[in-house]
Amino acid sequence: MARAHHTRADPAPGAGTMFTLRAIGLVLLARWLHSMAQMGYAESLSAMASSPWASINGVFLFLLIVLPGARARAERPFHPLPQWLRQALRLFAFLCLLFAIWSIGVFVWAEGSRRTVRAIAATNGWLVAAPSLYAAVLWICRPRSLWRTNVAARRFxxxxYAISVDASTRTVVVWVESRKLGQYDARELSVKWPAAAAIERERPAARVPAPAGAPVAGSRGGATTLRAHGWARRSQVELLWDSPAAVGHNGQTVFRATLATDGDRTAAHALDTSLRQI
Structure with a gap:
């Protein structure tokens, strides 16, 4: 069987994330140095020495550009950053975004829309670009699982949350973002569905009549499935650990997650099927 050969020129999974974060940090740093040059470096440094906000921005830029502890790895395609760094960048980006929105809002309130448009043109759009860059860092560092669902590889x-099922050893490893939550015996794990989702799982083709005079989105011929209801589409699913080794009692909840997307629901059904087959 032919195998794919990876060369040194192939980017490692997660390298794009690191490149994007460093690029954002360099753009912010370049703008900061440009502003310091306009004000004068001596005056800028003296003002920054007594400004807590300047210290926050300095730490934020250092973390963005240096990315201490970051390393692109194939087994963690969506998490090249260590968890502490991801959370720190998320916090600093959120604070910077709030400050930028507040500053722009005060300026618009005091000066009016015309002078705001002139200020945006005078700064080459920086008043709009800066909040966008902070929001981009927030989005890149958002909470997400280690990988995408791959049913063939038994990764969900x-x-x-990311779940890896090893059928040969009958073990399951659960990760929350980039932190390992635990390793469990697959025979002691089960998926718990809420009432509506359980009906959907047992009878996926079941239909209930739509109320008279109240059309439901997705209904066909006066009937609709349970999945069409918002409360069923955003239900929660639990992974239970039924073992004497559980803390104090059987049926300990390993995690509880909201099925917010079709991908989450598909992964939950596939995980349930995989655990039942072991």
């Missing part, structure tokens, strides 16, 4: 992603 539900929300920010």
């Amino acid at each position: 992603a539900i929300g920010r």
Whole structure:
């Protein structure tokens, strides 16, 4: 069987994320140095020495450009950053975004829309670009699982949880973002569905009549499936550990996740089927 040969020129999974974050940090740093040059480096440094906000921005830029501890790895395609760095960048980006929106809002309130448009043109759009860059860092560092769902490889992603099932050793490893939550015996794990989702799982083709005079989105011929209801589409699923080794009692909840997307629901059904087959 032919195998794919990876060369040194092939980018490692997660390298694009690191490149994007460093690029954003360099753009922010370049703009910062440009502003310091306009004000004068001596005055800027003296003002920054007594400004806590300047210290926050300095730490944020350092973390963005250096990315300490970051490493692209194939087994963690969506998490090249260590968890502490991801959370720190998320916090700093959120604070910077709030400050930028507040500053722009005060300026618009005090000066009016015309002077705001002039200020945007005078700064080459920086008043709009800066909040966008902070929002981009927030989005890149959002909570997510280690990988996408791959049923053939028995890897599942539900929300920010990643589950790997090893049928040969009958073990299951659960990750929350980039932190290992635990390793369990697959025969002691089970998926718990809420009432509506359980009906959907047992009878996926079951239909209930739509109320008279109240059309439901997705209904066909006066009937609709349970999945069409919002409360069923955003239901929660639990992974239970039924073992004497559970803390104090059987049926300990390993995690509880919201089925917010079709991918989450598909992964949950596939995980349930995989656990039942072991």
